[in-house]
Amino acid sequence: MPGLLEIHNLSKSFDATKVINDFSMEVVEGTLCCLVGPNGAGKTTTMDLVTGRIKPTSGKVIFAGEDITAKHEHVIARAGIGRKFQVPAVLRDLTVRQNLEVAYSRQTNPFWNLFKFRKAGLKEKLDEIATLGGLSGRLNERAGILSHGETQWLEISMVLMQEPRLLLMDEPIAGMTEGEIEKTARIFKDLRKTATLIVVEHDMGFVREIADVVTVMHMGSLLATGTISEIEADARVRDVYLGEKEAA
Numbered sequence: 706m707p708g709l710l711e712i713h714n715l716s717k718s719f720d721a722t723k724v725i726n727d728f729s730m731e732v733v734e735g736t737l738c739c740l741v742g743p744n745g746a747g748k749t750t751t752m753d754l755v756t757g758r759i760k761p762t763s764g765k766v767i768f769a770g771e772d773i774t775a776k777h778e779h780v781i782a783r784a785g786i787g788r789k790f791q792v793p794a795v796l797r798d799l800t801v802r803q804n805l806e807v808a809y810s811r812q813t814n815p816f817w818n819l820f821k822f823r824k825a826g827l828k829e830k831l832d833e834i835a836t837l838g839g840l841s842g843r844l845n846e847r848a849g850i851l852s853h854g855e856t857q858w859l860e861i862s863m864v865l866m867q868e869p870r871l872l873l874m875d876e877p878i879a880g881m882t883e884g885e886i887e888k889t890a891r892i893f894k895d896l897r898k899t900a901t902l903i904v905v906e907h908d909m910g911f912v913r914e915i916a917d918v919v920t921v922m923h924m925g926s927l928l929a930t931g932t933i934s935e936i937e938a939d940a941r942v943r944d945v946y947l948g949e950k951e952a953a
């Protein structure tokens with residue numbers, strides 16, 4: 706079965722520096738892939754290339770069988786690739802519910818959204834996503850009073866409102882408490898039932914908890930890919946990545 710996302714021989718140079726070097730990976734629909742690697746390995750740049758934020762020097766990105774390499778960022782988003790960045794972009798003065806409505810309609814006027822969401826189906830969809838994101842009891846709270854973890858879950862839920870087939874996340878647990886990390890792992894396990902995910906992550910404990918597949922990058926290239934047990938047993942990975950962390 707072809708992957709929902711296929712990256713073929715991707716390279717990217719900034720001026721004379723090649724930061725992505727003939728990198729290939731495939732993500733099968735319904736799986737959660739963790740993209741790991743030392744600082745500067747090229748993980749964020751790869752995500753930028755997949756979402757069309759920047760364009761590769763060579764290589765191809767295929768999504769759901771379609772070549773999206775040359776497409777504009779907004780076209781790629783509309784095709785079903787959602788991204789949650791590390792820095793939250795919630796509207797702090799609106800409630801959790803209003804933020805989710807804005808994410809769906811892309812309209813920041815709460816009154817417009819109030820009418821729109823009375824239409825059949827949308828309220829149910831919002832409630833379902835709020836439950837998935839662990840926010841069903843917080844819908845009427847102002848987003849500005851949420852904890853850091855809750856704000857991250859709201860952001861994830863906002864991306865889900867756009868119904869992405871593939872969801873990319875940059876270090877989603879950065880700054881979270883232990884309890885929030887555990888809850889985030891549970892949310893991700895639920896998400897995997899309906900979406901395909903790529904999570905860029907440094908915390909190997911969290912990766913162990915959530916990943917179906919782990920892909921390791923090193924100096925812009927693929928170093929290894931496999932289950933977490935295969936990756937942890939791989940001497941090359943230990944040398945360049947885990948070894949480096951132990952030494953830090």
Ligand SMILES: Nc1ncnc2c1ncn2[C@@H]1O[C@H](COP(=O)(O)OP(=O)(O)OP(=O)(O)O)[C@@H](O)[C@H]1O
Pocket residue numbers: 719724742743744745746747748749750751
């Ligand atoms: N716009 C740019 N111009 C020049 N070099 C860049 C640019 N963007 C990224 N780089 C370089 O590309 C390399 C890969 O960076 P990238 O942020 O993709 O790594 P990363 O694996 O996400 O690292 P980290 O884990 O620290 O976030 C780094 O050496 C970085 O300095």
